[in-house]
Amino acid sequence: MQASGFLPGVTGLFDDQTSPDAILLSHAHLDHTGLLDRTSTDIPVYATVGTSKMALAGALFANQVAIPRERFRKLVPEQPVVIGDFTVTPFSVDHSIFDCVALLIEAGGKRILYSGDLRLHGRKPGMHRRLVEVLRDRPIDLMLMEGTHFGLPDGKRTTxxxxxxxxxxxxxxxxxxxxxxxxxxxxxxxxxxxxxxxxxxxxxxxxxxxxxxxxxxxxxxxxxxxxxxxxxxxxxxxxxxxxxxxxxxxxxxxxxxxxxxxxxxxxxxxxxxxxxxxxxxxxxxxxxxxxxxxxxxxxxxxxxxxxxxxxxxxxxxxxxxxxxxxLHTSGHILSQDIVRLVNAIAPQRLVPVHTFEPHEFQRQFSNVILPQDGEKMTLS
Missing domain, CATH: 3.40.50.10710 (Metallo-hydrolase/oxidoreductase)
Structure with a gap:
């Protein structure tokens, strides 16, 4: 399946080679969890309790994928966990499913922030303000930022x-x-x-x-x-x-x-x-x-x-x-808010994810990198 391109070509994730130390889940939407049941069964899965619960409900009622109990490792917002050489700290973010997190990953004196899927116009705007506040004294070397709304009209800002x-x-x-x-x-x-x-x-x-x-x-x-x-x-x-x-x-x-x-x-x-x-x-x-x-x-x-x-x-x-x-409002961050959040966090480098318009990031920011799938990046 990897040879056909159906599964991502990540060594050890789906085959019998040396496995990664962990799978980190930001939330339980199917586009983030859908291949979990195809991953090597010896890889622990780190997620919040709420993400585990939503995955269970989705598996019972919506043909989605549950997190196997024996593989589940609990993430608690703002409580760091050490995984191999990395320290991972989750931060609560507002999205259209319960108990989502952004992930701060630290190793070798460098910091990567993965935004997860998030928005600033939900019921809990204090979450993103807390994220910005905490990171004020932790400069981010690389930010992986979701950009679903780039290329789409924001429309009326409806909370x-x-x-x-x-x-x-x-x-x-x-x-x-x-x-x-x-x-x-x-x-x-x-x-x-x-x-x-x-x-x-x-x-x-x-x-x-x-x-x-x-x-x-x-x-x-x-x-x-x-x-x-x-x-x-x-x-x-x-x-x-x-x-x-x-x-x-x-x-x-x-x-x-x-x-x-x-x-x-x-x-x-x-x-x-x-x-x-x-x-x-x-x-x-x-x-x-x-x-x-x-x-x-x-x-x-x-x-x-x-x-x-x-x-x-x-x-x-x-x-x-x-x-x-x-009657609806998006679960994803609006274009104008992408700019606000990225400027507030001020990462050294920025990589777009979860977007059909990665080049829109280059029109908005001067520090964007557009790596190809499988391309290695070095933080120097």
């Missing part, structure tokens, strides 16, 4: 708080059920929908996936937890229960959430009472079709709407199509 208020406005105007479509691993967005339900007098109904995420993070965050807090009801989608039964884990979810379970009949009998997590695979559960005046707040990248399952649900030609309301 998660702005988005919550917009959700409240839409839910307040709705006369029927309001569905919410988003990634449950985006805990800040999940909290925003829960708060919107509370502010509009509705009952928030997570599906099993979202309920399990709340269960996992409830020991780390002050969030409502289904089964412990009375404000939530949990819907058990047929497709998720069938999958759980195939995996032999359906009883786990029944035990966790049975006492707050809600059935589809109760939902459709009084749809105006609910703000409910939704995904297209749940549509067959509504055997009589969507309740009248149903709407769906779509809070993800709009490119997903080109998928056939979404196109069929919002097709104006169908009987009672789902009324879609796109």
């Amino acid at each position: 998660e708080y702005d988005l919550e208020n917009a959700i409240v406005d839409e839910v307040s105007k709705a006369s029927g059920i309001v569905f919410a479509s988003f990634s449950p691993q985006h805990v800040d967005r999940l909290v925003g929908f829960i708060r919107a339900a509370k502010r509009t007098g509705r009952i928030f109904v997570p599906d099993l996936y979202a309920a399990f995420v709340l269960h996992l993070v409830g020991s780390q965050l002050a969030v409502p937890v289904p089964g412990r807090d009375n404000d939530l009801r949990v819907y058990f989608p047929n497709s998720m229960m069938e999958s759980a039964e195939r995996k032999g884990i359906s009883q786990k979810f029944t035990d966790l959430f049975e006492k707050c379970r809600i059935e589809i009949d109760e939902i459709v009998s009084t749809p105006e009472k609910f703000l409910m997590v939704f995904r297209p695979s749940m549509f067959p559960d509504f055997t009589m079709g969507f309740p009248e005046n149903s709407s769906c707040i779509f809070s993800s990248w709009e490119g997903y709407l080109e998928r056939p399952e979404w196109k069929s649900l919002i097709d104006p030609a169908r009987k009672n199509p789902l009324h879609l309301i796109p």
Whole structure:
């Protein structure tokens, strides 16, 4: 697979040659973890507890990759860990998934900062300010900086708080059920929908996936937890229960959430009472079709709407199509904020990562290096 280019050509990462000392994960999104199950099983995986939890939830509900328990090594923000000749210190950053970190890597008197995926317009702007503050006395020799938004329009600067208020406005105007479509691993967005339900007098109904995420993070965050807090009801989608039964884990979810379970009949009998997590695979559960005046707040990248399952649900030609309301803000740092953050950290050298427009960095900064895959770099 390495010869075909499917797997990166990193010696020892996927083959039986001498393995690296560690794999460092900044967060649990699939573009960062997707090849983890192909890596050599003797390599320890360093990540935050929250990243491990999100990887587990993704593996159970979204065909993603969990971190094997025996390989997991815990990273705690701002607590250095020594790995071979390197000292690694994680720093919390705000992104569209729970418990993300940037990574400071020190060895031989040199410092590399990997930004991870991050943004400055989320619910926790203090995180990037803390990062800049801590690094003020630690000059960075090389920074690996994500640049997703370079080459894309920033659009209106919408924070998660702005988005919550917009959700409240839409839910307040709705006369029927309001569905919410988003990634449950985006805990800040999940909290925003829960708060919107509370502010509009509705009952928030997570599906099993979202309920399990709340269960996992409830020991780390002050969030409502289904089964412990009375404000939530949990819907058990047929497709998720069938999958759980195939995996032999359906009883786990029944035990966790049975006492707050809600059935589809109760939902459709009084749809105006609910703000409910939704995904297209749940549509067959509504055997009589969507309740009248149903709407769906779509809070993800709009490119997903080109998928056939979404196109069929919002097709104006169908009987009672789902009324879609796109409301979203990016999980990635905006172009203007890339410039702000890099200038604040002031690395000696800068390498773009996670971008389709690496040359845009050269237009913005004078210290950019564009190495090729596999090219070795020496910090002198």
